[in-house]
Amino acid sequence: MSAVPALELIEATIHRPSWTVTADLSVAPGEWLALIGPSGAGKSTLIDMVAGFLPLASGALRIAGQDVTNAPPAERPLSIVFQDDNLFPHLSVFKNVALGLAPNRRVTRSEREAIERGLAAVGLGGKAERLPRELSGGERQRAALARAFLRRRPLLLLDEPFASLGPALRREMLSVLSEVRRGFSDPPLTIVMVTHHPEDAAGHADRVAFIEAGRIGAVGPTSQMLGETAPEAVRRYLGLDDRQDRDLERPERESS
Structure with missing residues (x-):
């Protein structure tokens, strides 16, 4: 018997005056799916759709088999x-992360210990009492990740959280994400990540979905979607055909 998908979108549709986003998608438990595509194609809209920030005009949305089509985000x-x-500037790192566990009450002793372990796991041990302004951009994103992890929700949505970071720091953050993800087993952590950097998907995602003009045009294993056998639309987006054309146009080196 096959496992219930962690996420299902069934003709899930959002209408806007000038465009429409419609998605059919199934993501397995524990899978890491990367969403790539041109700017304005609908990647962030799809994330907002799943999170419940944008109500569906039609279709259905299920998380772990539960119909959440009309459920509020919370x-x-x-x-x-x-x-x-999204850290509160007047709260310490500890208090910002604690909001993931106890948004309306004081944390218990066990929750405090969990927060301290979470901060240590993302490399922020010893910085719990600092304010966000006292952290680097990468450290602030580490705090945001720790808060998300501590909620222990089975589905994690990433809407380009590392886009403003340099290549080296972005790779470091993805490695942190991969490491902490291994701590999830029951249920496994499913990740849906929007990125403008295909190399991020190449190093971490199990599958890649390509979105163009409000539709998921292709989905497949990462090695297939980002390699020479990628669908034509994906090849154009990645510039693979342009690279091949340049290679063909390059004159052969004269033999000595």
Whole structure:
């Protein structure tokens, strides 16, 4: 008997005056799916759709088999990390992360220990009492990740949280994400990540979905979607055909 998908979108549709986004998608438990595509194609809209920030005009959305089509964001079993870390500037790192566990009350002793372990896991041990302004951009995103992890929700949505970071720091953050992800086993952590950097998907994602003009045009294993056998639309987006054309146009070196 096959496992219930961690996420299902069934002709899930959002209408806007000038465009429409419609998605059919199934993501397995524990899978890491990367969403790539041109700017304005609908990647962030799809994330907002899953999170419940944008109501569906038609279709259905299920998380772990539960129909959440009309559920408000707070009732959906997921966490989300945006490009903006969304930390409260007047609260310490500890208190910002604690909001993931106890948004309306004081933390218990066991929760305090969990927060301290979470901060250590993302490399922020010893910085719990600092304010966000006292952290680097990468450290603030680490705090946002720790807050998301501590909620222990089975689905994590990433809307380009590392886009403003340099290549080396972005790779470091993805490695942190991969490492902490291994701590999830029951249920396994499923990740849906929007990125403008295909190399991020190449190093971490199990599958890649290509979105163009409000539709998921192709989905497949990462090695297939980002390699020479990629569908034509994906090849154009990645510039693979342009590279091949340049190679063909390059004159052969004269033999000595």
